[in-house]
Amino acid sequence: MVMPEPGKEKTSEDTRTFVEMVAKKNGWHLHPDEMFLNIIIDGLTVNYNRYGYFSCPCRDADGVREKDGDIICPCHYCLPDQKEHGHCYCGLYLTGEFSRSGKKPGSIPERRFSGSE
Amino acid sequence: MEDTLQFTTEGEKEIFDDVALYALSTCGFCKMSIYFLRTHKIKFRYIYIDQLDMDVKQNVKSGLKEKFNVNVGFPFLVINEKDVLVGYKEEEWKEKFQIK
Numbered sequence: 001m002v003m004p005e006p007g008k009e010k011t012s013e014d015t016r017t018f019v020e021m022v023a024k025k026n027g028w029h030l031h032p033d034e035m036f037l038n039i040i041i042d043g044l045t046v047n048y049n050r051y052g053y054f055s056c057p058c059r060d061a062d063g064v065r066e067k068d069g070d071i072i073c074p075c076h077y078c079l080p081d082q083k084e085h086g087h088c089y090c091g092l093y094l095t096g097e098f099s100r101s102g103k104k105p106g107s108i109p110e111r112r113f114s115g116s117e
Numbered sequence: 118m119e120d121t122l123q124f125t126t127e128g129e130k131e132i133f134d135d136v137a138l139y140a141l142s143t144c145g146f147c148k149m150s151i152y153f154l155r156t157h158k159i160k161f162r163y164i165y166i167d168q169l170d171m172d173v174k175q176n177v178k179s180g181l182k183e184k185f186n187v188n189v190g191f192p193f194l195v196i197n198e199k200d201v202l203v204g205y206k207e208e209e210w211k212e213k214f215q216i217k
Contacts, residue, residue, distance in 0.1 A: 043144060
């Protein structure tokens with residue numbers, strides 16, 4: 001596999017490689033609906049090319065890495081959100097258990113507002 | 118600020134006088150909320166705030182937070198400039214728009 005150069009614009013294929021790698025490494029599943037998954041992957045790609053990092057596509061970024069550090073994918077809230085809801089905030093990464101349940105991810109409360117990780 | 122924003126208006130069923138959606142162009146649940154409104158032909162206006170200039174965007178967000186006294190997440194739906202739904206949960210939206 002050829003990894004893209006850092007700092008270079010990313011394509012949706014690059015981003016797909018990234019999220020598949022993150023999911024595999026952590027034992028997570030990706031959102032089962034290919035259309036929804038493509039929206040998230042395209043959103044991450046837009047954010048990378050806009051800000052220079054994979055800012056969460058479902059949160060509005062400040063555009064400054066220091067301020068957005070906690071929402072760079074996979075975000076700091078991914079694990080507690082998976083523990084409580086079975087998936088992360090944007091619905092990209094599912095636990096195996098949630099994935100096997102056949103349920104569809106929905107909007108969950110924003111843990112970032114509560115200040116807990 | 119609100120007056121200068123360029124919303125896109127769609128739909129025909131005027132269930133409420135005004136349905137305004139603040140969304141992120143990158144977000145799956147925002148796209149689902151737009152799909153919901155389109156599917157049910159509800160008249161609404163929407164704007165992708167991540168496509169605004171950074172200073173305009175920050176003003177919009179702080180304006181919404183101040184006006185509705187709620188943390189701003191997306192999708193952010195405002196009905197008749199007073200009722201707010203944050204996030205997309207199909208059942209909640211069906212109930213709000215009285216769709217069975």
